[in-house]
Amino acid sequence: MNNEEFWFRFRGARGGYPTPGPATLKYGGNTTCLEIHAGPHLIIIDAGSGIIGLGQEMLAALRTRGQLIRATLLLTHVHNDHIQGLPLFGPALAAGSQLHIFGPKPLTDENLRDTLKRIMRPPFSPIGQHDLLSRRTFAHLRQGDRIILEDPAAPPQYLTVHDDCPPRTPHTLLIQTHHSYSHPQNGVLVFRITYRERSLVFATDVEGYVGGDQRLIKFSQGADVLIHDAEYDEDEYAGKPLVKQGWGHSTWRMATEVAQASQVKRLFLTHHSPQHDDAYLEQLVAKAQKVFAPTYLAQEGVKVSLTAL
Numbered sequence: 001m002n003n004e005e006f007w008f009r010f011r012g013a014r015g016g017y018p019t020p021g022p023a024t025l026k027y028g029g030n031t032t033c034l035e036i037h038a039g040p041h042l043i044i045i046d047a048g049s050g051i052i053g054l055g056q057e058m059l060a061a062l063r064t065r066g067q068l069i070r071a072t073l074l075l076t077h078v079h080n081d082h083i084q085g086l087p088l089f090g091p092a093l094a095a096g097s098q099l100h101i102f103g104p105k106p107l108t109d110e111n112l113r114d115t116l117k118r119i120m121r122p123p124f125s126p127i128g129q130h131d132l133l134s135r136r137t138f139a140h141l142r143q144g145d146r147i148i149l150e151d152p153a154a155p156p157q158y159l160t161v162h163d164d165c166p167p168r169t170p171h172t173l174l175i176q177t178h179h180s181y182s183h184p185q186n187g188v189l190v191f192r193i194t195y196r197e198r199s200l201v202f203a204t205d206v207e208g209y210v211g212g213d214q215r216l217i218k219f220s221q222g223a224d225v226l227i228h229d230a231e232y233d234e235d236e237y238a239g240k241p242l243v244k245q246g247w248g249h250s251t252w253r254m255a256t257e258v259a260q261a262s263q264v265k266r267l268f269l270t271h272h273s274p275q276h277d278d279a280y281l282e283q284l285v286a287k288a289q290k291v292f293a294p295t296y297l298a299q300e301g302v303k304v305s306l307t308a309l
């Protein structure tokens, strides 16, 4: 593989809860997880059930090729469908793994590390903290914070909105943070990842506004790829049979509004509703393509190269 390539793969694109079965085979039933490779760097966004299979592959690479596990894990928020795979993420158990975990500060007085500890506490989990042999670091991210990855063997460099960005080299990977306030109850982090002049924006669990989400449009401006929540069709959002407004998710039209206004090259619709099977999702994306032609469905297992765009 080209050591400078920038690519991503959906490991899970379902919202709410996993939906295995014949009706979701094509687009997948695992909850949110995105695997991103940029040269020597591995970034994972969210730890829904999709992270479990990724972890198994990382362990297999460690076993067969001795490939050390180093990854930066970005959490958009800590709702269950975005962290439920974490207790079963094999690299967290493996000695020698290094995981740098970034996410929002929880609403309570707790920090992120303690919040995540609670999902691995007996009797609810067979695995406790003492079973995790990996080296893990934790940090909170706020609006405007940035992370720089340079040397894959070194820890990520964390910069607040007030810090100057060091000069970039061809290996610099930049992660920018945007806090969307539309998702109950603590909002959600949106990430923009830039490597070798290409960029990807990941905006799950966001709800659009009338006239387009202007802050998100600015943040996504000129990105090569925008991955945007599109949980609802328009009639569902409007309230048939339950009003979904205020639940913190978008329609396909809201996603296309952001894509058009920010002039991205490609839009991927994600956070598929557990109520929508493959056939329904294809109807939904067909409507979106009439408004913004380069629209696709996030599809589990599919690899997309930003370098080749």
Ligand SMILES: [Zn+2]
Pocket (backbone or CB within 6 Å): 015, 016, 079, 081, 082, 205, 271
């Ligand atoms: Zn979600």
Ligand SMILES: [Zn+2]
Pocket (backbone or CB within 6 Å): 077, 079, 183, 205
């Ligand atoms: Zn959520």
